[in-house]
Structure formats: structure tokens, C-alpha cells
Amino acid sequence: MRFIDEYRDAAAVQQFARALTALVTRPWTIMEVCGGQTHAIIKFGVDELLPREVTLVHGPGCPVCVTPVEIIDQAIAIASLPHVIFCSFGDMLRVPGTQKDLFSVKAAGGDVRMVYSPLDAVNLARAHPERQVVFFAVGFETTAPANAMAVARARRLGLKNFSVLVSHVLVPPAMEAILSSPSNRVQGFLAAGHVCAVMGYHEYPPLAAKYRVPIVVTGFEPLDIMQGIFMCVKQLEEGRHEVENQYARSVRYEGNRPAQQLMQEVFEVVPRQWRGIGEIPRSGLGLRAEYQEFDAARRFGVTYLAAAESPECISGLVLQGVRKPSECPAFGTRCTPEHPLGATMVSSEGACAAYYRYRRPARPAAPSPSP
Numbered sequence: 436m437r438f439i440d441e442y443r444d445a446a447a448v449q450q451f452a453r454a455l456t457a458l459v460t461r462p463w464t465i466m467e468v469c470g471g472q473t474h475a476i477i478k479f480g481v482d483e484l485l486p487r488e489v490t491l492v493h494g495p496g497c498p499v500c501v502t503p504v505e506i507i508d509q510a511i512a513i514a515s516l517p518h519v520i521f522c523s524f525g526d527m528l529r530v531p532g533t534q535k536d537l538f539s540v541k542a543a544g545g546d547v548r549m550v551y552s553p554l555d556a557v558n559l560a561r562a563h564p565e566r567q568v569v570f571f572a573v574g575f576e577t578t579a580p581a582n583a584m585a586v587a588r589a590r591r592l593g594l595k596n597f598s599v600l601v602s603h604v605l606v607p608p609a610m611e612a613i614l615s616s617p618s619n620r621v622q623g624f625l626a627a628g629h630v631c632a633v634m635g636y637h638e639y640p641p642l643a644a645k646y647r648v649p650i651v652v653t654g655f656e657p658l659d660i661m662q663g664i665f666m667c668v669k670q671l672e673e674g675r676h677e678v679e680n681q682y683a684r685s686v687r688y689e690g691n692r693p694a695q696q697l698m699q700e701v702f703e704v705v706p707r708q709w710r711g712i713g714e715i716p717r718s719g720l721g722l723r724a725e726y727q728e729f730d731a732a733r734r735f736g737v738t739y740l741a742a743a744e745s746p747e748c749i750s751g752l753v754l755q756g757v758r759k760p761s762e763c764p765a766f767g768t769r770c771t772p773e774h775p776l777g778a779t780m781v782s783s784e785g786a787c788a789a790y791y792r793y794r795r796p797a798r799p800a801a802p803s804p805s806p
């Protein structure tokens with residue numbers, strides 16, 4: 436398959452791994468920011484090819500994982516209302532709130548629908564003027580332009596029965612929060628290629644300079660990731676801390692300007708809670724005052740719902756690269772994809788789900804019955 440097979444070429448990946456082994460002289464810890472990269476690393480065993488001096492830790496770039504429990508509870512409260520059609524991407528439906536998830540609401544008769552685009556929700560609002568249609572607008576900079584487009588379109592159409600429950604988060608402030616934490620052990624970053632396809636990478640040089648960390652914009656296939664690690668380690672070994680672009684086939688320095696303009700028209704930067712991490716200043720997007728009429732939390736009065744996380748879940752430490760999923764005492768026992776305690780076990784991009792799927796120790800075979 437063109438543009439996929441080339442980047443999954445085992446010989447090319449191993450060649451980079453050998454070059455990396457020849458290059459490295461001391462221990463380095465690198466964080467891949469995006470959950471998509473985490474899954475590729477674990478699925479293809481990229482980390483198992485690395486010299487033992489290089490440690491990968493997994494970052495907070497899984498939008499489902501970092502959406503706060505309070506927002507999930509707000510979604511559940513809205514979706515439970517009889518006159519509401521609640522629309523969401525599929526991953527969000529299984530994320531546990533304080534007591535239940537959106538699938539439970541659907542099972543109890545709520546009108547919860549999985550959509551593939553926020554514009555599907557706008558179309559539903561046009562088709563059902565007697566119902567309130569709400570779209571769950573979560574994600575990083577990658578999904579924000581399409582969600583902004585849906586809100587702008589709803590306003591152009593004069594829709595009074597469409598709104599969005601917004602929980603957008605931004606990558607650079609999260610990277611800065613990790614770097615400024617006393618427990619930080621990250622010495623270099625693989626930045627998320629798809630976020631940079633939208634936003635470019637002009638936001639990163641001040642971060643690289645301030646914290647003296649190399650940042651390599653990196654793609655999602657095994658060869659991308661191995662090359663990104665090589666570029667990052669090369670900088671570390673040479674004492675450089677620059678921003679480089681491994682994912683040049685998709686990412687330009689300035690990013691996608693029209694998409695950025697659309698985001699800026701509809702959203703403004705706000706402080707945002709991150710699940711398991713807490714509030715990070717200027718790390719999210721909220722609707723601008725001109726678009727407040729489309730704010731579902733205000734429309735349905737669910738702004739102030741307090742919520743609690745499972746005390747067992749250490750996903751906040753996992754998302755900051757401080758712990759690995761397999762170091763969680765509940766991993767694979769009390770917490771599984773069927774019964775997740777935290778969002779990192781739910782999402783297809785969650786680090787705990789990746790470890791469960793690809794790295795769980797095989798169960799010992801059951802003893803054969805005696806003859």
C-alpha cells in the first residue's frame with residue numbers, strides 16, 4: 436500500500452535502530468506526545484528495538500484519556516434528557532464518568548448517537564427541529580477546526596437546536612506543564628505530527644530554547660517514529676535543543692492557516708482541566724463570547740457538576756510519563772478494557788489499552804485434566 440508499506444519496512448526500521456545503537460553514549464528519556472504514536476510503538480515493538488540507553492515514556496496526547504470526569508458527567512447528564520439527541524465520536528461512549536458511561540445512557544433509552552463528523556450532528560439538527568442536538572466537541576488541535584466549522588455553519592443556518600459540549604485541549608501547554616514539573620524526566624519530545632499538520636511548529640522553538648529540549652515533529656508509522664527517535668537522540672548527544680521536522684511529507688512550519696483562522700474565529704484559549712493531571716493554564720479552547728449561544732453546558736445548566744476519579748487509577752502519572760501502565764497495581768486485573776477504571780484503558784489511543792492489547796503477559800495455560 437503506497438505511503439504505508441514504505442513506512443513499515445522492517446529492514447529500514449532496523450537500519451535506523453543500528454545507527455541509533457552506534458550513536459548513543461548515555462541514557463536518554465524521550466516522550467512521544469501522541470497516543471497514536473504510543474500505539475504504533477507498542478504494536479510494532481519499536482521500543483524493543485531501541486538500545487537500552489534510550490527510554491520511551493508515553494505522553495498525554497490521547498484526547499479521550501485527558502477529558503475530565505466532570506465533562507463526561509456533564510455529557511451523561513445532557514444525554515439523559517428526553518428531548519436531546521447526543522452525538523459523539525465512538526471512543527467517548529465507553530469512557531467512565533463517576534457512575535456510568537454514555538453507552539449506559541443509550542442502553543437506558545437515551546438517544547446517544549455515534550457520528551463520524553460534527554457536520555453529521557449539524558445535519559441531524561436540521562432534520563429534527565423539534566429536538567435539541569448536542570455534539571461532544573473533544574480533542575486536540577486536530578479536531579478543533581472541524582468542530583469550529585460545525586458551530587460556524589450552525590450559526591449561518593440560524594439553528595437554535597444545535598450546541599456543542601466543548602473540551603478541547605492544546606498540546607504545547609501540556610508539554611510545558613510536563614517540562615516544568617519537579618518530577619519531570621523527559622529530555623526530548625516526539626511532537627505529534629497530525630497536530631502540527633494543523634498548527635505548524637512555530638509554537639515549539641521557544642519551548643525548546645527555554646527548557647533546552649530537542650523537539651522532533653514525528654509521524655505515526657514505525658519508520659517515522661524510529662527516525663524521529665534517532666533525530667532526537669542525535670541532538671541530545673550533540674548538545675543541541677532544536678525543533679526539527681521528521682514528518683515533512685505532511686507538516687509545514689506555518690501549518691494550515693485557514694484551519695487556524697477558523698479555530699480562532701470560533702474558539703478562544705482558556706484554562707482547561709486535564710483528567711488525572713489537573714488544571715493547566717491556557718491549555719484549552721472554549722467558545723468565544725460571540726458563539727456562547729452554542730454552549731451546551733450553559734444551555735442545559737450542567738456547568739458545575741463535581742466529580743471524583745477512581746482512587747486506584749494512576750493514569751495522571753502515566754499521561755505525564757512518570758509511570759508505565761504495567762506499573763499500575765490495577766492493570767489487567769481490576770482494570771481491563773471491559774471494565775476500565777480510567778480513560779487510558781478505554782481509548783484506542785490510551786497507553787494502558789495499548790499495553791493491555793500488545794504487552795500483557797500471557798496467562799499460564801490451564802492444567803490439563805488428569806486422565
Ligand code: SF4
Binds near residue numbers: 748763777779
Ligand atoms: S491500568 Fe487502569 S487503573 Fe491503572 S492507570 Fe491505567 S486506566 Fe488507570
